[in-house]
Amino acid sequence: xxxxxxxxxxxxxxxxxxxxxxxxxxxxxxxxxxxxxxxxxxxxxxxxxxxxxxxxxxxxxxxxxxxxxxxxxxxxxxxxxxxxxxxxxxxxxxxxxxxxxxxxxxxxxxxxxxxxxxxxxxxxxxxxxxxxxxxxxxxxxxxxxxxxxxxxxxxxxxxxxxxxxxxxxxxxxxxxxxxxxxxxxxxxxxxxxxxxxxxxxxxxxxxxxxxxxxxxxxxxxxxxxxxxxxxxxxxxxxxxxxxxxxxxxxxxxxxxxxxxxxxxxxxxxxxxxxxxxxxxxxxxxxxxxxxxxxxxxxxxxxxxxxxxxxxxxxxxxxxxxxxxxxxxxxxxxxxx
Numbered sequence: 001x002x003x004x005x006x007x008x009x010x011x012x013x014x015x016x017x018x019x020x021x022x023x024x025x026x027x028x029x030x031x032x033x034x035x036x037x038x039x040x041x042x043x044x045x046x047x048x049x050x051x052x053x054x055x056x057x058x059x060x061x062x063x064x065x066x067x068x069x070x071x072x073x074x075x076x077x078x079x080x081x082x083x084x085x086x087x088x089x090x091x092x093x094x095x096x097x098x099x100x101x102x103x104x105x106x107x108x109x110x111x112x113x114x115x116x117x118x119x120x121x122x123x124x125x126x127x128x129x130x131x132x133x134x135x136x137x138x139x140x141x142x143x144x145x146x147x148x149x150x151x152x153x154x155x156x157x158x159x160x161x162x163x164x165x166x167x168x169x170x171x172x173x174x175x176x177x178x179x180x181x182x183x184x185x186x187x188x189x190x191x192x193x194x195x196x197x198x199x200x201x202x203x204x205x206x207x208x209x210x211x212x213x214x215x216x217x218x219x220x221x222x223x224x225x226x227x228x229x230x231x232x233x234x235x236x237x238x239x240x241x242x243x244x245x246x247x248x249x250x251x252x253x254x255x256x257x258x259x260x261x262x263x264x265x266x267x268x269x270x271x272x273x274x275x276x277x278x279x280x281x282x283x284x285x286x287x288x289x290x291x292x293x294x295x296x297x298x299x300x301x302x303x304x305x306x307x308x309x310x311x312x313x314x315x316x317x318x319x320x321x322x323x324x325x326x327x328x329x330x331x332x333x334x335x336x
Contacts, residue, residue, distance in 0.1 A: 015195045018188040020162035021051045024169035027199045038065040039091030075101035082124040095130035096139035109178040110153035125172045125179045133186035141310040143274040149251040155179040156251040160225035162193040167202030184223035207257035213243030217261040220271040221247045231326040240334045259291045266297035267333045276304040298336035303329035
Protein backbone atom coordinates (compact mmCIF):
# COMPACT_ATOMS: atom_id res chain seq x y z
CA UNK A 1 0.00 0.00 0.00
CA UNK A 2 1.45 3.28 -1.04
CA UNK A 3 3.15 5.39 1.58
CA UNK A 4 5.91 6.75 -0.63
CA UNK A 5 4.24 9.24 -2.97
CA UNK A 6 6.58 12.11 -3.79
CA UNK A 7 5.95 15.03 -1.43
CA UNK A 8 3.41 17.46 -2.82
CA UNK A 9 3.17 21.13 -1.83
CA UNK A 10 1.86 24.32 -3.34
CA UNK A 11 -1.12 25.17 -5.53
CA UNK A 12 -3.73 22.76 -6.85
CA UNK A 13 -6.41 22.87 -9.51
CA UNK A 14 -9.64 20.94 -9.89
CA UNK A 15 -9.21 18.51 -12.79
CA UNK A 16 -11.11 15.70 -14.44
CA UNK A 17 -9.24 12.48 -15.13
CA UNK A 18 -8.65 13.32 -18.80
CA UNK A 19 -7.42 16.79 -17.85
CA UNK A 20 -5.01 15.12 -15.43
CA UNK A 21 -3.67 13.05 -18.34
CA UNK A 22 -3.03 16.22 -20.31
CA UNK A 23 -1.47 17.94 -17.29
CA UNK A 24 0.79 14.97 -16.66
CA UNK A 25 1.94 14.89 -20.28
CA UNK A 26 2.57 18.63 -20.27
CA UNK A 27 4.61 18.40 -17.07
CA UNK A 28 6.83 15.57 -18.27
CA UNK A 29 7.34 17.12 -21.72
CA UNK A 30 8.37 20.37 -20.04
CA UNK A 31 10.69 18.52 -17.70
CA UNK A 32 12.41 16.26 -20.25
CA UNK A 33 13.05 17.14 -23.89
CA UNK A 34 13.27 13.44 -24.78
CA UNK A 35 9.54 12.94 -24.01
CA UNK A 36 7.31 13.09 -27.08
CA UNK A 37 3.69 12.23 -27.91
CA UNK A 38 2.58 10.41 -31.03
CA UNK A 39 -0.61 8.86 -32.36
CA UNK A 40 -3.68 9.32 -34.53
CA UNK A 41 -4.98 12.92 -34.39
CA UNK A 42 -3.01 13.78 -31.23
CA UNK A 43 -1.66 16.98 -32.78
CA UNK A 44 -3.83 19.92 -33.80
CA UNK A 45 -7.03 17.98 -32.98
CA UNK A 46 -5.82 17.12 -29.48
CA UNK A 47 -6.83 13.46 -29.66
CA UNK A 48 -10.25 11.85 -29.88
CA UNK A 49 -10.88 12.57 -26.17
CA UNK A 50 -8.82 15.81 -26.18
CA UNK A 51 -6.23 14.34 -23.85
CA UNK A 52 -3.43 16.03 -25.83
CA UNK A 53 -5.23 19.30 -26.50
CA UNK A 54 -2.86 22.26 -26.69
CA UNK A 55 0.33 20.20 -26.58
CA UNK A 56 1.00 20.70 -30.29
CA UNK A 57 0.84 24.48 -29.91
CA UNK A 58 3.25 24.30 -27.00
CA UNK A 59 5.78 21.75 -28.25
CA UNK A 60 5.43 21.67 -32.03
CA UNK A 61 5.52 19.03 -34.77
CA UNK A 62 8.72 17.34 -33.61
CA UNK A 63 7.33 16.37 -30.20
CA UNK A 64 3.59 16.01 -30.88
CA UNK A 65 3.40 13.81 -33.93
CA UNK A 66 0.29 12.87 -35.90
CA UNK A 67 0.68 9.35 -37.30
CA UNK A 68 -1.08 7.23 -39.91
CA UNK A 69 -3.84 4.86 -38.77
CA UNK A 70 -1.40 2.00 -38.26
CA UNK A 71 -1.08 0.72 -34.71
CA UNK A 72 1.78 -1.63 -35.50
CA UNK A 73 3.66 1.25 -37.08
CA UNK A 74 2.95 3.59 -34.17
CA UNK A 75 4.21 1.16 -31.54
CA UNK A 76 7.07 -0.19 -33.66
CA UNK A 77 8.35 3.33 -34.33
CA UNK A 78 8.09 4.12 -30.61
CA UNK A 79 10.15 1.01 -29.77
CA UNK A 80 12.92 2.24 -32.05
CA UNK A 81 12.80 5.72 -30.53
CA UNK A 82 12.95 4.29 -27.01
CA UNK A 83 15.92 2.06 -27.86
CA UNK A 84 17.67 5.13 -29.23
CA UNK A 85 17.20 6.93 -25.90
CA UNK A 86 14.01 8.92 -26.31
CA UNK A 87 10.87 8.54 -24.16
CA UNK A 88 7.93 8.23 -26.56
CA UNK A 89 4.32 8.19 -25.36
CA UNK A 90 2.31 6.65 -28.20
CA UNK A 91 -1.47 6.84 -27.97
CA UNK A 92 -3.76 4.09 -29.26
CA UNK A 93 -7.19 5.67 -29.71
CA UNK A 94 -9.04 2.77 -28.06
CA UNK A 95 -7.65 -0.36 -26.43
CA UNK A 96 -9.72 -2.41 -28.84
CA UNK A 97 -7.54 -1.11 -31.69
CA UNK A 98 -4.28 -2.22 -30.08
CA UNK A 99 -4.18 -5.75 -31.48
CA UNK A 100 -2.35 -4.93 -34.76
CA UNK A 101 0.44 -3.66 -32.50
CA UNK A 102 0.29 -6.59 -30.06
CA UNK A 103 3.30 -8.30 -31.63
CA UNK A 104 5.38 -5.14 -31.34
CA UNK A 105 4.47 -4.87 -27.65
CA UNK A 106 5.06 -8.45 -26.51
CA UNK A 107 7.78 -9.52 -28.94
CA UNK A 108 9.87 -6.37 -28.97
CA UNK A 109 9.05 -3.67 -26.39
CA UNK A 110 8.66 -6.06 -23.46
CA UNK A 111 11.68 -8.20 -24.44
CA UNK A 112 14.25 -5.60 -25.44
CA UNK A 113 16.05 -5.47 -22.09
CA UNK A 114 16.19 -9.28 -21.82
CA UNK A 115 17.08 -9.83 -25.46
CA UNK A 116 20.00 -7.39 -25.27
CA UNK A 117 21.11 -8.68 -21.83
CA UNK A 118 20.61 -5.21 -20.40
CA UNK A 119 22.46 -3.24 -23.07
CA UNK A 120 19.21 -1.62 -24.20
CA UNK A 121 15.97 -0.77 -22.50
CA UNK A 122 12.65 0.51 -23.77
CA UNK A 123 11.38 3.55 -21.84
CA UNK A 124 8.00 4.09 -23.50
CA UNK A 125 4.42 4.50 -22.30
CA UNK A 126 1.56 3.24 -24.45
CA UNK A 127 -1.59 5.16 -23.54
CA UNK A 128 -4.98 3.72 -24.42
CA UNK A 129 -8.54 4.53 -23.29
CA UNK A 130 -10.25 1.29 -22.28
CA UNK A 131 -13.48 -0.12 -20.90
CA UNK A 132 -17.19 0.29 -21.55
CA UNK A 133 -20.02 2.56 -20.60
CA UNK A 134 -19.83 5.28 -23.27
CA UNK A 135 -22.24 3.74 -25.81
CA UNK A 136 -19.56 3.08 -28.42
CA UNK A 137 -19.68 0.44 -31.18
CA UNK A 138 -17.64 -2.75 -31.12
CA UNK A 139 -13.84 -2.61 -30.66
CA UNK A 140 -14.25 0.53 -28.53
CA UNK A 141 -15.31 -0.93 -25.16
CA UNK A 142 -13.03 -3.87 -24.40
CA UNK A 143 -11.37 -4.42 -21.02
CA UNK A 144 -8.56 -6.83 -21.91
CA UNK A 145 -5.86 -5.88 -19.44
CA UNK A 146 -5.23 -9.55 -18.64
CA UNK A 147 -3.73 -10.09 -22.12
CA UNK A 148 -0.85 -7.79 -21.21
CA UNK A 149 -0.36 -8.68 -17.53
CA UNK A 150 0.81 -12.10 -18.74
CA UNK A 151 3.84 -10.57 -20.48
CA UNK A 152 7.06 -10.30 -18.47
CA UNK A 153 8.91 -7.02 -18.99
CA UNK A 154 5.75 -4.94 -19.43
CA UNK A 155 4.10 -2.96 -16.64
CA UNK A 156 0.33 -2.39 -16.70
CA UNK A 157 -1.10 0.65 -14.91
CA UNK A 158 -4.76 1.70 -14.50
CA UNK A 159 -5.61 4.86 -12.54
CA UNK A 160 -9.00 5.59 -11.00
CA UNK A 161 -8.67 9.22 -9.86
CA UNK A 162 -7.32 12.44 -11.41
CA UNK A 163 -4.68 12.76 -8.68
CA UNK A 164 -3.35 9.26 -9.26
CA UNK A 165 -3.58 9.68 -13.03
CA UNK A 166 -1.08 12.53 -13.11
CA UNK A 167 1.28 10.92 -10.61
CA UNK A 168 1.15 7.43 -12.12
CA UNK A 169 1.64 8.83 -15.63
CA UNK A 170 4.72 10.76 -14.51
CA UNK A 171 6.13 7.65 -12.83
CA UNK A 172 5.41 5.59 -15.95
CA UNK A 173 7.15 8.04 -18.28
CA UNK A 174 10.22 8.12 -16.01
CA UNK A 175 10.33 4.32 -15.76
CA UNK A 176 13.16 2.67 -17.72
CA UNK A 177 10.92 -0.05 -19.15
CA UNK A 178 7.70 -0.14 -21.21
CA UNK A 179 4.39 0.65 -19.53
CA UNK A 180 0.85 0.11 -20.82
CA UNK A 181 -1.17 2.95 -19.30
CA UNK A 182 -4.87 2.15 -19.59
CA UNK A 183 -7.24 5.05 -18.98
CA UNK A 184 -10.84 4.27 -17.91
CA UNK A 185 -12.70 6.45 -20.37
CA UNK A 186 -16.04 5.96 -18.60
CA UNK A 187 -14.77 8.30 -15.87
CA UNK A 188 -12.71 10.64 -18.07
CA UNK A 189 -15.08 13.48 -17.15
CA UNK A 190 -17.19 11.90 -14.41
CA UNK A 191 -15.82 13.93 -11.50
CA UNK A 192 -13.12 16.38 -10.47
CA UNK A 193 -10.41 16.27 -7.85
CA UNK A 194 -7.77 18.69 -6.59
CA UNK A 195 -4.49 17.92 -8.36
CA UNK A 196 -1.17 19.65 -7.56
CA UNK A 197 0.12 22.00 -10.24
CA UNK A 198 3.68 20.86 -9.60
CA UNK A 199 5.20 17.63 -10.85
CA UNK A 200 4.90 14.58 -8.58
CA UNK A 201 4.90 10.80 -8.88
CA UNK A 202 2.76 7.99 -7.52
CA UNK A 203 4.89 4.81 -7.35
CA UNK A 204 4.12 1.92 -9.64
CA UNK A 205 3.34 -1.42 -8.03
CA UNK A 206 1.66 -0.04 -4.91
CA UNK A 207 -2.07 -0.35 -4.20
CA UNK A 208 -4.12 2.25 -2.33
CA UNK A 209 -6.70 1.56 0.37
CA UNK A 210 -9.66 3.73 -0.57
CA UNK A 211 -11.75 2.66 2.41
CA UNK A 212 -10.66 0.98 5.63
CA UNK A 213 -12.82 -1.93 6.80
CA UNK A 214 -12.82 -5.08 8.89
CA UNK A 215 -15.37 -7.52 7.42
CA UNK A 216 -14.65 -8.01 3.70
CA UNK A 217 -11.72 -6.99 1.48
CA UNK A 218 -12.82 -5.79 -1.95
CA UNK A 219 -10.16 -5.51 -4.65
CA UNK A 220 -10.77 -3.45 -7.77
CA UNK A 221 -9.27 -0.87 -10.17
CA UNK A 222 -10.11 1.69 -12.83
CA UNK A 223 -13.72 2.70 -13.44
CA UNK A 224 -14.99 -0.02 -11.11
CA UNK A 225 -13.54 1.75 -8.08
CA UNK A 226 -16.39 4.27 -7.90
CA UNK A 227 -19.33 1.79 -7.93
CA UNK A 228 -17.37 -0.41 -5.52
CA UNK A 229 -17.04 2.50 -3.12
CA UNK A 230 -20.75 3.22 -3.55
CA UNK A 231 -21.57 -0.41 -2.75
CA UNK A 232 -19.30 -0.35 0.30
CA UNK A 233 -20.99 2.73 1.71
CA UNK A 234 -24.42 1.20 1.14
CA UNK A 235 -23.44 -2.06 2.82
CA UNK A 236 -22.11 -0.16 5.82
CA UNK A 237 -25.73 0.69 6.61
CA UNK A 238 -26.38 -3.07 6.84
CA UNK A 239 -23.46 -3.55 9.20
CA UNK A 240 -21.01 -4.95 6.62
CA UNK A 241 -17.73 -3.07 6.89
CA UNK A 242 -15.82 -3.27 3.59
CA UNK A 243 -12.18 -2.49 2.97
CA UNK A 244 -11.78 -1.27 -0.62
CA UNK A 245 -8.34 -1.70 -2.16
CA UNK A 246 -7.65 0.03 -5.49
CA UNK A 247 -4.80 -1.94 -7.04
CA UNK A 248 -3.75 0.86 -9.47
CA UNK A 249 -0.95 -1.27 -10.97
CA UNK A 250 -1.83 -4.74 -12.27
CA UNK A 251 1.72 -5.63 -13.25
CA UNK A 252 3.57 -5.67 -10.97
CA UNK A 253 0.71 -6.60 -8.68
CA UNK A 254 0.91 -5.45 -5.06
CA UNK A 255 0.64 -8.94 -3.55
CA UNK A 256 1.63 -7.64 -0.13
CA UNK A 257 -1.30 -5.22 0.02
CA UNK A 258 -3.72 -7.93 -1.12
CA UNK A 259 -2.53 -10.43 1.46
CA UNK A 260 -2.35 -7.95 4.34
CA UNK A 261 -5.90 -6.75 3.72
CA UNK A 262 -7.20 -10.31 3.49
CA UNK A 263 -5.48 -11.32 6.73
CA UNK A 264 -7.43 -8.56 8.44
CA UNK A 265 -10.86 -9.56 7.09
CA UNK A 266 -10.68 -13.25 6.13
CA UNK A 267 -13.19 -12.62 3.31
CA UNK A 268 -12.84 -11.10 -0.14
CA UNK A 269 -14.55 -10.07 -3.35
CA UNK A 270 -12.87 -8.96 -6.57
CA UNK A 271 -14.57 -6.53 -8.95
CA UNK A 272 -13.55 -5.93 -12.58
CA UNK A 273 -15.38 -5.24 -15.82
CA UNK A 274 -13.33 -7.69 -17.89
CA UNK A 275 -14.76 -11.16 -18.57
CA UNK A 276 -14.54 -13.58 -15.65
CA UNK A 277 -12.62 -16.41 -17.33
CA UNK A 278 -8.91 -15.64 -17.35
CA UNK A 279 -9.48 -12.30 -15.64
CA UNK A 280 -7.26 -10.86 -12.91
CA UNK A 281 -9.79 -11.88 -10.25
CA UNK A 282 -8.57 -15.45 -10.67
CA UNK A 283 -4.94 -14.41 -10.14
CA UNK A 284 -5.84 -12.40 -7.05
CA UNK A 285 -7.81 -15.34 -5.67
CA UNK A 286 -4.87 -17.69 -6.28
CA UNK A 287 -2.49 -15.28 -4.53
CA UNK A 288 -4.73 -15.26 -1.47
CA UNK A 289 -4.97 -19.06 -1.50
CA UNK A 290 -1.20 -19.42 -1.68
CA UNK A 291 -0.28 -16.77 0.86
CA UNK A 292 -3.18 -16.52 3.32
CA UNK A 293 -5.29 -19.67 3.15
CA UNK A 294 -5.32 -20.16 6.92
CA UNK A 295 -7.07 -16.79 7.32
CA UNK A 296 -9.89 -17.59 4.88
CA UNK A 297 -13.39 -17.78 6.32
CA UNK A 298 -15.51 -17.93 3.15
CA UNK A 299 -15.20 -18.52 -0.61
CA UNK A 300 -13.88 -15.53 -2.54
CA UNK A 301 -16.48 -14.02 -4.87
CA UNK A 302 -15.89 -12.49 -8.30
CA UNK A 303 -18.08 -9.70 -9.68
CA UNK A 304 -17.11 -9.24 -13.32
CA UNK A 305 -18.20 -8.78 -16.88
CA UNK A 306 -19.51 -11.81 -18.76
CA UNK A 307 -17.71 -14.28 -21.01
CA UNK A 308 -19.23 -12.73 -24.13
CA UNK A 309 -18.29 -10.02 -26.59
CA UNK A 310 -18.99 -6.59 -25.14
CA UNK A 311 -22.63 -5.86 -26.05
CA UNK A 312 -24.10 -2.91 -27.90
CA UNK A 313 -26.12 -0.16 -26.26
CA UNK A 314 -29.21 -1.96 -24.98
CA UNK A 315 -27.27 -4.40 -22.78
CA UNK A 316 -24.22 -2.32 -21.93
CA UNK A 317 -25.39 -1.35 -18.45
CA UNK A 318 -26.31 -4.96 -17.72
CA UNK A 319 -22.85 -6.16 -18.72
CA UNK A 320 -20.88 -3.75 -16.53
CA UNK A 321 -20.81 -4.46 -12.79
CA UNK A 322 -22.79 -1.72 -11.06
CA UNK A 323 -23.27 -0.99 -7.38
CA UNK A 324 -26.24 -3.32 -6.82
CA UNK A 325 -24.49 -6.33 -8.39
CA UNK A 326 -21.30 -5.53 -6.49
CA UNK A 327 -23.31 -5.38 -3.25
CA UNK A 328 -24.70 -8.86 -3.94
CA UNK A 329 -21.21 -10.25 -4.50
CA UNK A 330 -19.89 -8.72 -1.30
CA UNK A 331 -22.89 -9.98 0.70
CA UNK A 332 -22.21 -13.49 -0.59
CA UNK A 333 -18.67 -13.33 0.79
CA UNK A 334 -19.76 -11.70 4.04
CA UNK A 335 -22.70 -13.95 4.86
CA UNK A 336 -21.36 -17.37 3.86
